[in-house]
Amino acid sequence: MTDVMLRVSGLETAYGRSRVLFGVDLAVRPGELTCVMGRNGAGKTTLLNTIMGLLAPTAGTVVFDGADITRTSTCQRVRSGMGYVPQGHETFPQLTVWENLQVTQEAMGRRDPGAVDDALAVFPRLTKLLQRRAGFLSGGQQQQLAIARALVTRPRILILDEPTEGIQPSIILEIEEAIERLHREHDLAVLLVEQYLDLALRLADRFAILDGGVVRHSGTAEDLRSDEVKRLLAV
Ligand SMILES: Nc1ncnc2c1ncn2[C@@H]1O[C@H](COP(=O)(O)OP(=O)(O)O)[C@@H](O)[C@H]1O
Numbered sequence: 001m002t003d004v005m006l007r008v009s010g011l012e013t014a015y016g017r018s019r020v021l022f023g024v025d026l027a028v029r030p031g032e033l034t035c036v037m038g039r040n041g042a043g044k045t046t047l048l049n050t051i052m053g054l055l056a057p058t059a060g061t062v063v064f065d066g067a068d069i070t071r072t073s074t075c076q077r078v079r080s081g082m083g084y085v086p087q088g089h090e091t092f093p094q095l096t097v098w099e100n101l102q103v104t105q106e107a108m109g110r111r112d113p114g115a116v117d118d119a120l121a122v123f124p125r126l127t128k129l130l131q132r133r134a135g136f137l138s139g140g141q142q143q144q145l146a147i148a149r150a151l152v153t154r155p156r157i158l159i160l161d162e163p164t165e166g167i168q169p170s171i172i173l174e175i176e177e178a179i180e181r182l183h184r185e186h187d188l189a190v191l192l193v194e195q196y197l198d199l200a201l202r203l204a205d206r207f208a209i210l211d212g213g214v215v216r217h218s219g220t221a222e223d224l225r226s227d228e229v230k231r232l233l234a235v
């Protein structure tokens with residue numbers, strides 16, 4: 001019996017009559033980094049939003065730490081240890097970097113004075129920008145803030161949707177290194193949606209390829225080099 005932290009079984013999600021997920025199965029073990037890949041429109045964001053309770057599935061279950069959380073609120077999922085960084089590096093643009101982190105800390109409703117400092121320690125660049133409004137940060141800095149905000153919730157699994165999309169190369173490297181450090185040094189489980197194969201090859205322990213609303217192929221990082229993977233990811 002392998003210990004699984006997050007298990008998705010037979011997950012089906014639709015937008016009205018338009019079905020997108022047709023029975024997705026996925027498991028993430030503690031301390032493991034799993035990369036979800038797949039073409040544009042494959043349903044990666046839909047999958048993560050369903051895992052986080054932002055979309056309700058029409059069938060299937062999401063189990064976290066052995067508990068069925070399929071019908072719980074997003075807020076409960078975050079409090080139970082699931083950190084989410086949605087696609088598009090969303091922040092509160094009118095609030096400063098410091099306020100963005102503080103608001104999240106307050107929303108958690110628990111006394112944890114070190115949470116903001118610990119999150120900032122992962123992205124030293126942000127500590128020089130604490131009084132800047134998030135809307136005035138570069139895309140890469142906003143993404144770092146979005147990840148830091150998720151870290152304020154002290155997740156045991158960090159779920160990220162294309163964190164390097166549209167971001168300048170120098171910051172991609174910083175984000176990659178931060179994810180790697182969190183994963184390796186802090187033993188954080190990570191579920192990462194990433195289109196950039198090189199980065200997936202460097203970071204992933206395991207991968208899953210979403211195609212046609214199901215996981216078509218999965219395996220260890222070495223299998224990522226296979227022709228089947230290239231075929232499924234080819235546009
Ligand atoms: N809010 C929505 N309403 C209707 N269809 C949507 C919505 N969001 C996404 N879709 C459709 O669902 C499919 C999967 O989208 P998405 O999960 O965003 O894919 P990916 O993240 O892999 O690019 C696409 O065909 C997309 O057009």
Ligand SMILES: [Mg+2]
Pocket residue numbers: 044045046087161
């Ligand atoms: Mg997406």
